[in-house]
Amino acid sequence: MQSDILQQLEDLRQQAITALTSTSTTEETRAWHSEYLGRKGRLTGILRSVGAVSPEERPRIGKLANEIKTALEEALQERQTAIEQAELEAARNKELIDVTLPGRPQTLGKMHPSTRTLREIADIFATMGFLVYDSPEVETDEYNFQLLNMPPGHPARDLWDTFYTTTPDVVLRTHTSPGQIHAMRQYAPEPIRIILPGKCYRYEQVTARSESMFYQVEGLAVGKNITFSDLKGTFMNYASQMYGEGRKMRFRKHYFPFTEPSVEVDIDCVICGGKGCNICKYTGWLEILGAGMVNPRVLEYGGYDPAEYSGFAFGLGPDRMTMQKYDINDIRYFFSNDVRFLERIG
Structure with a gap:
């Protein structure tokens, strides 16, 4: 066993x-x-x-x-x-990774079309000696209105539907023009040439053509012996670089409380060549900016002697320009966070 x-x-x-x-x-x-x-x-x-x-x-x-x-x-x-x-x-x-194989394609982000237009504007004015100046988006009533020749009760204030805050006399800026006062008080009495790009805010109904938040580019040139001819030459140069050589341009009289005289500037429609289309409302012209010679009182508020200095100012709407350039029919796309919009524009 x-x-x-x-x-x-x-x-x-x-x-x-x-x-x-x-x-x-x-x-x-x-x-x-x-x-x-x-x-x-x-x-x-x-x-x-x-x-x-x-x-x-x-x-x-x-x-x-x-x-x-x-x-x-x-x-x-x-x-x-x-x-x-x-x-x-x-x-x-x-x-193991085979380094001889092709790499995986990377999806790269694209610049927002408004940002591209802002940078293009800045590059054009840089060739004419304009510097970029940053100014605050939250302003006092004094800077947003009073120092721009709009005292309390002035009827021109009705042109801007303003967002007021809970702090008395503090507003979201309705335009980039208050930056003019900041810049002049910083540099006076030295001559200046600046642009002030940034966001503005107005209590407006949001539609395909208007938003309550939008971009604006303010421009300002102050010095001795600056005339309306300098203003016209600056815009003609700008229009040629932005929209192409040979652009027709017209100046229409207008009213702004902080410039005198004031004009609105149009160019022949870049879409139809001035023949008339739905983009230019069949007029053959596209409005590109408002401008004028700086009001002597505003120069004085900024620290310049209007008897010795003069200047011109202007305001561009880059969002509208972007819509024209890329054939965008609804401004609400800019803030909709839809990646398909950026891919199409890119």
Whole structure:
């Protein structure tokens, strides 16, 4: 009986080693352990018959069984280590990057069309010596109106539907013109040439052609012997660079409280060439800006002596210009956060 059990144990050792050698995955080694060394495994099955052996023979069988169990567990550990290493190497090789393959295309962001127009305007005026000047979007009533020749009760204030804040006499600027006063008081009595791009706010009904928040570019030139001819020459140069050479231009008299005289400037429609279309309302002309010679009182508020200095100012609407340039029929697209709009314009 003893010899039979000993032989069974030796046979089990050989069979287990052979089976273990053929395993190639972690799952297979777990199945092997369950078959040979588990609680219901083959080694346990053989040892159940030890009870029928005499007490004198049991120590030898027990010793051999422990030797076999220890050897098989060590062999299993080595095999599992080798398999894990192989699986790790396979995973690494699978994840290796082939640097010879073409790279994945990157989706790049695009500049907002209003920003592109603002930068183009700044570049054009930079060639004429104008610097960019930043001014605050939140203003006092004094800077937004009073120092621009619109005292309390002035009827011209009705032209701007103003956003007032909970702080008395503090408003969201309705135009970039208050920046003129900031700039003049900073640089007076030195001559200046600046543009002031930025956002403005007015309480208006939002439609395809108007928004309550929009961009504006203010311009200001102050110095000695500046005349209306300088204003006209500046705009003719600007129109040629922005819209192309050979643009026709007309000046229409207008009223602004902070300039005197004041004009609105039109160019022949860049869409229809002056023949008339829905963009120019079939007039053949597109309004591009309002301008005029700086009112002497505003010059004085800014720190300049109007008897010695003169200047001109103007205001551009870059959003409308962008709509004309890119054939955009609804200004609300600018703030709709629709990526398809940027992709189409880009």
